[in-house]
Amino acid sequence: MTLVYQSTRDAQNQVTASQAILQGLATDGGLFTPLTMPKVHLDFSQLKTASYQEVAMLVLSAFLDDFTEEELAYCINHAYDDKFDTSIIAPLVKLEDHYNLELFHGSTIAFKDMALSILPYLLTTSAKKQGVDNKIVILTATSGDTGKAAMAGFADVPGTEIIVFYPKGGVSKIQELQMTTQAGDNTHVVAIEGNFDDSQTDVKRMFNDLKLREKLLSHQMQLSSANSMNIGRLVPQVVYYVYAYAQLVKSGDIQNGDEINVTVPTGNFGNILAAYYAREIGVPIHKLICASNENNVLTDFFNTGIYDKKREFKITSSPSMDILVSSNLERLIFHLLGNDADKTEALMEDLVNQGEYKLEPVRPEILDLFAAGFASEQDTRAEITRVYRQSHYIEDPHTAVASAVYQGYKNKTTDQTPTVIASTASPYKFPRVAVEAVTGTDTGDDFKAVQKLHELSGVAIPKAVSGLETASVRHKTVVAIADMQQAVEDYLGV
Ligand SMILES: *Cc1c(COP(=O)(O)O)cnc(C)c1O
Numbered sequence: 057m058t059l060v061y062q063s064t065r066d067a068q069n070q071v072t073a074s075q076a077i078l079q080g081l082a083t084d085g086g087l088f089t090p091l092t093m094p095k096v097h098l099d100f101s102q103l104k105t106a107s108y109q110e111v112a113m114l115v116l117s118a119f120l121d122d123f124t125e126e127e128l129a130y131c132i133n134h135a136y137d138d139k140f141d142t143s144i145i146a147p148l149v150k151l152e153d154h155y156n157l158e159l160f161h162g163s164t165i166a167f168k169d170m171a172l173s174i175l176p177y178l179l180t181t182s183a184k185k186q187g188v189d190n191k192i193v194i195l196t197a198t199s200g201d202t203g204k205a206a207m208a209g210f211a212d213v214p215g216t217e218i219i220v221f222y223p224k225g226g227v228s229k230i231q232e233l234q235m236t237t238q239a240g241d242n243t244h245v246v247a248i249e250g251n252f253d254d255s256q257t258d259v260k261r262m263f264n265d266l267k268l269r270e271k272l273l274s275h276q277m278q279l280s281s282a283n284s285m286n287i288g289r290l291v292p293q294v295v296y297y298v299y300a301y302a303q304l305v306k307s308g309d310i311q312n313g314d315e316i317n318v319t320v321p322t323g324n325f326g327n328i329l330a331a332y333y334a335r336e337i338g339v340p341i342h343k344l345i346c347a348s349n350e351n352n353v354l355t356d357f358f359n360t361g362i363y364d365k366k367r368e369f370k371i372t373s374s375p376s377m378d379i380l381v382s383s384n385l386e387r388l389i390f391h392l393l394g395n396d397a398d399k400t401e402a403l404m405e406d407l408v409n410q411g412e413y414k415l416e417p418v419r420p421e422i423l424d425l426f427a428a429g430f431a432s433e434q435d436t437r438a439e440i441t442r443v444y445r446q447s448h449y450i451e452d453p454h455t456a457v458a459s460a461v462y463q464g465y466k467n468k469t470t471d472q473t474p475t476v477i478a479s480t481a482s483p484y485k486f487p488r489v490a491v492e493a494v495t496g497t498d499t500g501d502d503f504k505a506v507q508k509l510h511e512l513s514g515v516a517i518p519k520a521v522s523g524l525e526t527a528s529v530r531h532k533t534v535v536a537i538a539d540m541q542q543a544v545e546d547y548l549g550v
């Protein structure tokens with residue numbers, strides 16, 4: 057029996073794992089979601105000595121059950137290799153009052169690498185399995201992080217081409233250099249004279265442009281998407297929660313069977329949903345703590361059952377969490393409603409038409425698993441300082457949001473369960489904020505801050521940053537919004 061992935065908005069739209077990965081988003085606008093949880097034999101007395109790749113094989117073969125073991129081994133071995141700066145891939149660091157699961161040891165030093173390093177292989181393998189031999193063309197609008205991580209994943213992967221659009225002047229110096237110096241003959245970067253929403257809107261338009269689709273097909277090409285709605289990004293994130301629990305058993309910090317809490321700095325709700333699935337397949341998790349920054353729409357949702365996006369969009373020092381519509385929450389809603397596609401679709405329509413929806417808690421036992429809180433900008437900086445003083449460890453602003461929210465949770469509930477925080481970015485990715493929080497002085501320049509951060513923390517400067525100042529810029533194209541499609545056609549030669 058293969059696992060059924062169904063659209064959250066249409067009960068008739070059911071596919072296998074590889075079909076879901078190849079399609080990315082369901083054509084009805086919903087998200088492909090597993091209807092049941094696969095049975096996984098999690099024996100932590102054995103798993104504690106398993107490698108990351110072995111845990112990945114266990115989890116992926118359960119969720120992506122129409123792939124063969126050879127296919128998955130190919131994907132896993134090409135993804136989790138020396139692109140990561142540590143062979144253990146996701147180290148678990150013990151601090152005074154929590155554990156940080158460092159998910160930032162891949163090529164772009166943020167947690168998106170955990171899934172985007174394997175997605176290209178899952179996607180091209182899915183195409184092969186479905187008898188599709190078109191070239192897969194990835195179009196991505198990015199506000200900074202996803203575009204780079206997607207390119208790093210797709211660079212030189214046979215049978216793929218990737219084109220990334222970013223808002224000129226709308227990303228940090230380090231982020232821009234990371235993209236414009238990207239290697240790989242199949243990678244293309246375009247700066248847009250417009251903002252992120254403009255380029256996102258035009259990318260979506262291109263996806264739905266029938267003429268463009270036909271033109272590409274006549275050249276044996278088809279578009280696909282690398283965004284976090286693809287289950288090929290979600291499932292690989294379940295792996296590191298299983299792995300983290302095994303490491304805690306191995307170190308003796310917990311006994312096999314003890315419960316842990318997981319705190320996740322949340323934006324699009326992908327990472328924390330993966331933690332929920334890890335619990336569903338048997339990782340003993342007590343609470344899933346959903347941490348937000350000042351864009352605290354999820355905090356309100358978990359506390360009131362009302363999702364209300366009608367509020368000011370705040371720009372914060374944790375930009376990857378600056379989001380008011382958390383796309384992957386739709387999957388949790390679907391489960392909360394007993395996998396009811398009609399009810400889910402109705403709520404999502406309320407969100408579009410009225411800017412909000414109200415949940416009737418049909419399955420409160422799921423809702424009870426979650427706790428939620430948010431950290432202000434001030435709380436976030438204070439937490440970076442506190443953790444540095446207490447543990448001589450510098451957290452990036454996203455991790456610090458989670459860490460601050462966990463402190464609040466612990467003080468309020470007196471819950472003493474050992475807690476793992478998903479540490480989603482290296483402080484070297486946001487060096488000015490981290491240095492300012494610790495020293496009280498803004499260096500005024502990303503590269504100066506990198507040096508200072510190195511002096512303060514003693515942590516080696518990652519390759520992703522060290523070569524940037526001198527790397528040659530390969531991508532210099534700047535186009536108006538109206539010319540985005542022309543740029544795509546030029547790159548692809550169609
Ligand atoms: C994307 C991102 C997040 C948010 O993750 P979601 O899965 O979208 O909730 C948090 N921190 C960093 C550094 C990110 O890049």
